[in-house]
Amino acid sequence: MRKISYAAAIVEALSTSLAEDASVSLVGSYVLGLGPKRVLMDPLRAAFADRIFDPPTSEAAIVSIGAGAAMAGTRPFVDIGTASFSYVGWSPLVNEAAVACHMSNGAIRVPVVYHMLHGLRGGGAAQHSGSPQAMLWNAAGLEIVLPSSPHDVKGLLRSAIKSDNPTVFINHARLMDIEGDVPEGDYTIPFGHADIKRPGRDVTVIATSYVVQTALTAAETLAREGIEVEVLDPRTLVPLDQDLILKSVGRTGRLVVADETNLSCGIASELSAIVAEHGFKSLRAPIMRVARPNIPTPFSQPLEQAITPTADRICDAVRQVVAWT
Amino acid sequence: MPTLDRRTSLSIFQRMLMIRHFEEAVIALYKQGRFASHYHLYIGQEATGSAVLETLSEKDLICTTHRNHGHIIGRGCDPNRAMAEILGRASGFNGGRSGTLHICDHSHGFLSTSAVVGGCAGLATGAGFGLKVRREPHVAVGFFGDGALEEGLVSESFNIAALWKLPVVYVCENNSAGAMGPQQGGYPTAITATDSFVRLPAAYGIHCLKVDGTDIAAVYAAASAAGQRCRGGDGPVFIEAFTTRWPGSSPLWPELATVTDLNDAWDPARISGPHADWSRHHDPVLRVARELVAGGHASRDELMARDNEARMRIAAAANFAIDSPMPAPASVGDHVFA
Numbered sequence: 001m002r003k004i005s006y007a008a009a010i011v012e013a014l015s016t017s018l019a020e021d022a023s024v025s026l027v028g029s030y031v032l033g034l035g036p037k038r039v040l041m042d043p044l045r046a047a048f049a050d051r052i053f054d055p056p057t058s059e060a061a062i063v064s065i066g067a068g069a070a071m072a073g074t075r076p077f078v079d080i081g082t083a084s085f086s087y088v089g090w091s092p093l094v095n096e097a098a099v100a101c102h103m104s105n106g107a108i109r110v111p112v113v114y115h116m117l118h119g120l121r122g123g124g125a126a127q128h129s130g131s132p133q134a135m136l137w138n139a140a141g142l143e144i145v146l147p148s149s150p151h152d153v154k155g156l157l158r159s160a161i162k163s164d165n166p167t168v169f170i171n172h173a174r175l176m177d178i179e180g181d182v183p184e185g186d187y188t189i190p191f192g193h194a195d196i197k198r199p200g201r202d203v204t205v206i207a208t209s210y211v212v213q214t215a216l217t218a219a220e221t222l223a224r225e226g227i228e229v230e231v232l233d234p235r236t237l238v239p240l241d242q243d244l245i246l247k248s249v250g251r252t253g254r255l256v257v258a259d260e261t262n263l264s265c266g267i268a269s270e271l272s273a274i275v276a277e278h279g280f281k282s283l284r285a286p287i288m289r290v291a292r293p294n295i296p297t298p299f300s301q302p303l304e305q306a307i308t309p310t311a312d313r314i315c316d317a318v319r320q321v322v323a324w325t
Numbered sequence: 326m327p328t329l330d331r332r333t334s335l336s337i338f339q340r341m342l343m344i345r346h347f348e349e350a351v352i353a354l355y356k357q358g359r360f361a362s363h364y365h366l367y368i369g370q371e372a373t374g375s376a377v378l379e380t381l382s383e384k385d386l387i388c389t390t391h392r393n394h395g396h397i398i399g400r401g402c403d404p405n406r407a408m409a410e411i412l413g414r415a416s417g418f419n420g421g422r423s424g425t426l427h428i429c430d431h432s433h434g435f436l437s438t439s440a441v442v443g444g445c446a447g448l449a450t451g452a453g454f455g456l457k458v459r460r461e462p463h464v465a466v467g468f469f470g471d472g473a474l475e476e477g478l479v480s481e482s483f484n485i486a487a488l489w490k491l492p493v494v495y496v497c498e499n500n501s502a503g504a505m506g507p508q509q510g511g512y513p514t515a516i517t518a519t520d521s522f523v524r525l526p527a528a529y530g531i532h533c534l535k536v537d538g539t540d541i542a543a544v545y546a547a548a549s550a551a552g553q554r555c556r557g558g559d560g561p562v563f564i565e566a567f568t569t570r571w572p573g574s575s576p577l578w579p580e581l582a583t584v585t586d587l588n589d590a591w592d593p594a595r596i597s598g599p600h601a602d603w604s605r606h607h608d609p610v611l612r613v614a615r616e617l618v619a620g621g622h623a624s625r626d627e628l629m630a631r632d633n634e635a636r637m638r639i640a641a642a643a644n645f646a647i648d649s650p651m652p653a654p655a656s657v658g659d660h661v662f663a
Binding site: 025104140 | 436447455
């Protein structure tokens with residue numbers, strides 16, 4: 001199969017969506033960030049000029065406008081840019097888009113996609129490295145998508161734009177350049193279907209977004225030590241594929257959750273709680289979390305590295321749960 | 326001075342009567358302990374909402390706020406289901422999930438009803454964006470109070486609506502005159518540093534109109550002109566409509582309720598009680614009733630008959646709501662997602 005970059009896969013999904021449905025629009029077109037891959041969006045801007053709008057720096061307004069445009073029957077894709085800036089638009093995100101369907105008793109649908117780039121990216125410091133997905137998971141009513149590969153991002157983005165619900169689509173800045181197998185034709189990946197990125201019998205490592213790539217690296221290292229890690233990527237937090245998670249832990253009996261959100265009330269914490277509550281009998285060791293500690297992200301590389309869920313930290317955690325008796 | 330024909334002015338007045346009786350019934354139901362929570366009334370602003378709504382078509386989109394009862398009833402939505410919603414009943418427009426704060430009848434073009442101050446302006450701007458993307462010749466109307474202008478989201482929305490020439494009519498119902506706190510000329514001086522709210526949207530080049538919000542002809546003319554401008558692709562319009570705060574609305578839980586009697590319109594000498602000054606000088610319902618008779622559009626008896634009919638319709642809505650069942654607790658998780 002042909003290999004293309006993660007960024008190119010995003011552009012394919014956007015292009016197909018814009019061509020397929022005249023009610024799809026883009027509010028903000030720097031979806032790929034401001035790095036060299038941004039030029040991949042140029043043909044789209046030219047082809048769909050009447051439905052692509054670059055807004056002023058007004059995160060609250062574009063989140064709200066996306067919600068309103070969706071309520072009016074269109075399918076806007078709103079690019080918030082760096083995920084830390086989504087906090088500026090928090091009220092329309094969690095107070096309007098997330099609640100409108102329930103609050104109206106199902107009368108109103110809000111088929112908007114909010115796109116953002118999260119995560120530790122190398123020198124982002126405290127205000128450009130945010131990973132708001134756990135906070136958003138805490139706000140009921142939003143679908144949350146965290147792709148980790150070029151193949152997944154294309155299929156998941158097609159599903160996000162077709163979804164009738166407000167969907168937060170969170171990419172990682174470090175994923176943009178990754179290359180992988182991507183079918184040329186159109187396809188969707190349904191939400192709520194986790195994917196086992198590498199099967200293994202000894203320990204389940206659940207990871208999300210870029211940390212899936214890190215976990216795969218860790219799994220290579222551990223395999224050389226004779227530890228077979230199963231890397232499971234939920235792909236969507238809402239809806240969550242709880243069944244596959246519990247099945248995997250049922251096979252391995254050990255769980256490490258690796259994720260970039262902060263430790264307290266983070267994704268690793270919630271997934272650990274779910275397994276502790278529903279899969280306790282399967283567990284042969286305590287669950288370990290490899291997350292970002294509750295420290296604002298520092299700029300200097302050794303400091304940033306110290307809070308990053310690295311392959312080394314994942315390996316250490318896996319060795320500990322394997323050694324636990 | 327703009328004038329209105331008989332049919333239009335009576336249609337607006339009909340909306341106003343329905344709103345007034347609905348609101349007075351809400352007060353009565355609250356006093357009977359029929360629902361919890363604070364609530365916000367539209368009394369005193371009926372002329373503004375009714376005249377704006379009179380100019381809209383079925384396909385136009387509307388966004389309202391925590392003070393939504395007037396816009397919902399004025400639009401012609403079913404008062405039974407609106408009242409049932411306020412009482413948290415399963416038969417309410419939103420199955421009891423919204424209550425008084427978020428009543429929404431999507432089938433009449435309402436977007437989600439936001440009780441976050443200023444939230445409505447962003448949603449209405451988004452609806453205008455949606456209309457532009459789909460090239461539909463309709464308008465999105467956002468109703469909000471003057472307090473919304475304190476929010477940054479609203480100024481951001483003005484900027485984007487102006488940049489992209491979105492078909493949005495912002496209706497700012499300035500009800501600060503007579504409200505609590507220090508004021509100058511209808512502007513709460515402790516809250517806003519401007520002495521004219523239209524300066525804000527005007528800074529973005531938005532076409533602005535100021536009207537007396539109790540003058541149905543003036544509001545109708547402004548809203549018609551705004552709608553025409555939007556439909557013509559000339560971008561957003563901001564209307565500031567001035568009304569004087571009904572004294573009963575001062576606390577969050579409206580007190581000192583009076584029941585409107587149309588006879589007061591032609592016999593101001595009989596007006597008494599704590600709201601006498603407001604009723605004589607600022608009550609839009611009494612004002613329009615007086616003008617309809619003076620202008621020869623209707624007789625007193627005709628208006629009294631309409632008033633009685635509206636009162637009975639709302640009484641039926643209250644009974645419908647009271648008799649409706651509460652939602653089943655097991656249904657609480659329904660509709661989180663479409």
